[in-house]
Amino acid sequence: MQMRLWLRTLAVAILMLEHTIMQRTKAANENKEAFEALCAMYRLAKNTINREQLTKATLPGEPTQIENLMLVTLHRTNYTNATFGSWNTKQAWSDRKRQFEGDNAKSEHGEYIIKEDSEAKTAGHLRLSQLLQVARRTREQAQKLDAEVNQAVTDINNNLNAALFGYNKSDDSSEQIFDTRANACVKGGGKVGMSMASDMACLCSGTTPAEDACCKTCGDQTYAAGGTPTEAKKGYDITKEVCEKVKLTTQPTAAALTAAVAAVLQQIGNKQTDTNGRTRLGGGATAAGCTGASDQHTACVDYGTLLATGSAEKIPWVGKVLTAIQTLQKAESDTKELTVLASKLDQLNHQAWTTYDLIPRQDVTATSAKSQQLPTLESACSAAKDNQKACENLKEKGCVFNTETKSCELKKDAKAELEKASQEIGGNEGKPANTTGRTSFVIKTPLLLAFLLF
Numbered sequence: 001m002q003m004r005l006w007l008r009t010l011a012v013a014i015l016m017l018e019h020t021i022m023q024r025t026k027a028a029n030e031n032k033e034a035f036e037a038l039c040a041m042y043r044l045a046k047n048t049i050n051r052e053q054l055t056k057a058t059l060p061g062e063p064t065q066i067e068n069l070m071l072v073t074l075h076r077t078n079y080t081n082a083t084f085g086s087w088n089t090k091q092a093w094s095d096r097k098r099q100f101e102g103d104n105a106k107s108e109h110g111e112y113i114i115k116e117d118s119e120a121k122t123a124g125h126l127r128l129s130q131l132l133q134v135a136r137r138t139r140e141q142a143q144k145l146d147a148e149v150n151q152a153v154t155d156i157n158n159n160l161n162a163a164l165f166g167y168n169k170s171d172d173s174s175e176q177i178f179d180t181r182a183n184a185c186v187k188g189g190g191k192v193g194m195s196m197a198s199d200m201a202c203l204c205s206g207t208t209p210a211e212d213a214c215c216k217t218c219g220d221q222t223y224a225a226g227g228t229p230t231e232a233k234k235g236y237d238i239t240k241e242v243c244e245k246v247k248l249t250t251q252p253t254a255a256a257l258t259a260a261v262a263a264v265l266q267q268i269g270n271k272q273t274d275t276n277g278r279t280r281l282g283g284g285a286t287a288a289g290c291t292g293a294s295d296q297h298t299a300c301v302d303y304g305t306l307l308a309t310g311s312a313e314k315i316p317w318v319g320k321v322l323t324a325i326q327t328l329q330k331a332e333s334d335t336k337e338l339t340v341l342a343s344k345l346d347q348l349n350h351q352a353w354t355t356y357d358l359i360p361r362q363d364v365t366a367t368s369a370k371s372q373q374l375p376t377l378e379s380a381c382s383a384a385k386d387n388q389k390a391c392e393n394l395k396e397k398g399c400v401f402n403t404e405t406k407s408c409e410l411k412k413d414a415k416a417e418l419e420k421a422s423q424e425i426g427g428n429e430g431k432p433a434n435t436t437g438r439t440s441f442v443i444k445t446p447l448l449l450a451f452l453l454f
Contacts, residue, residue: 030296031203031282034267035214038203038281039243041260042196045160045321047251049328051153054251055335059146060342063135065107066352068100070132072112073125073359079114109353115361124359128352135348142341145334152331156324160252163320166195172236181227185290187279187302193315197236200243202301203282205235206292210299213282218242225293254328261321265312268303279304378415384408 071079078084079097087093098104100112115121158168166177178184178198179191185202186192193199204219205211205227211219220235250256269278277283283290283300290300306314313319381399384390391401391408398414401407 030284031213031299032215033270034264034282035200035203035218035239035243037260037263037267038196038200041264041321042164042200042240042243043246043248044252044256044260045164045196047248049153049156049160049251051150054153054331055149055338057335057338057342059338060139060142060345063132063139063345063349064099065109065349066128066132066135068107068112069352069356070125070128071097072100072114073121073128073356075122075125076114076117109349110357113361115359118360121359124355127355131348131352131355135345135352138341138344138348142338142345145338145341149331149334149338152327152334155327156331159320159324159327162195163317163324164196166198166316172197172233172240175229175233178229178232178236180229181223181225181232181292184232185292185301187289187304192301193303193306193317195317197240198232199281199301199317200239201232201236202290202292203299204239205232206296206299207294210292210296211235213296213299214239215242219299223292225291227292252324252328254325254332257321257325257328261318261325265318279307378410381408381410 071084074084081093082090083093087096100107105112161170162168165172170177177195178201179189179194181202183189184191184194184198191198201219201223204214205221205223206213206219207224208221210224211217211221213219218239220231220238222231223235264281268281280290280300280302284295284297288298290298290302292298303315313322380394380397381391384394384399384401385408386406387408388401391399394408398411399408400411402409
């Protein structure tokens with residue numbers, strides 16, 4: 001009889017032990033899926049986005065080469081003037097020309113050469129001016145996009161940080177980002193859903209065995225009914241350490257953030273059987289609320305009041321993540337457009353050099369040099385007038401003093417030779433040498449150049 005009673009007592013004890021083990025196992029798994037989803041979202045949001053990882057596209061430089069070509073094709077009277085356009089002082093205009101003259105005349109795309117004035121040069125200059133206007137507008141667009149991308153990086157990081165800890169510039173080093181259990185976890189609390197860190201404390205801490213709700217000893221017992229911000233931080237620190245055992249090294253993308261936040265939202269209400277629990281993350285079907293007062297079933301956060309007035313973006317940290325996603329999507333689109341604009345500027349630069357190379361270049365030969373000397377030498381001789389001594393000093397220039405007319409003149413044979421050279425150049429007028437720079441063919445008429453350019 002005593003043996004039978006002993007066996008019965010043993011059987012009851014075994015059943016009670018099995019029940020306790022099952023309950024503890026259940027408690028340790030109650031919020032497992034919700035915690036895994038929230039932890040994945042947390043780890044992804046903690047990775048800071050930077051410009052270099054977001055895109056390799058950079059702001060293209062100013063269209064300086066196109067501007068150089070536009071300036072070097074100015075009519076000689078404008079080019080040799082003391083000022084031009086916005087370079088309204090002699091020094092400013094001289095400094096600007098020095099950027100493509102002398103040692104700076106050669107670039108990786110070609111050489112800046114001042115070509116003879118012609119209708120073709122005028123047409124080319126007009127085309128280069130138009131290309132420069134397009135290039136400047138393109139550069140302005142690129143500049144605007146570049147600034148927007150830089151601002152987007154800042155805004156994305158601020159929003160993700162606010163989603164993590166409640167504020168743009170805050171971190172988890174202080175208990176100030178937490179609140180009481182009643183205010184942070186229970187339906188109607190003013191700080192419900194304020195941050196992922198706060199929700200993590202609600203989900204994984206509470207009255208025993210709630211500290212095992214996310215995983216074995218993943219939380220703390222003290223952040224229960226009447227729990228304080230200090231106790232919330234204590235529980236969060238334990239949970240965070242478990243969550244961060246596996247760290248992510250890649251930065252967030254719009255697609256990854258979208259998938260992560262969707263995974264958390266799918267966990268809301270999936271453990272509940274009554275209508276009151278369908279707006280809770282974590283907890284169990286028997287819980288009256290997310291007070292953390294009794295067991296693992298009360299380890300949850302209730303978004304009921306927030307979701308009653310709108311959709312998921314009403315949850316503060318979810319709204320911050322969704323804003324970050326939208327900003328990131330726009331930034332990803334802007335970086336692609338920035339690459340397109342940089343390519344367009346390269347094409348405009350190529351068109352500018354092609355236009356410039358199509359302008360004929362008249363070589364200055366020995367004969368043409370002589371033809372240009374005639375008016376200069378005649379002027380030099382005439383300047384001596386009736387001063388015989390001054391005229392003799394100009395002997396090397398071919399000047400001679402005419403004793404009959406009492407005036408200084410250019411020697412007749414020198415004048416005849418220069419006049420002959422001038423006539424030869426006149427006969428070849430309209431037949432430029434075949435030296436057009438990189439493109440070695442002759443543009444015979446300005447109309448053909450205009451056709452090629454426009």
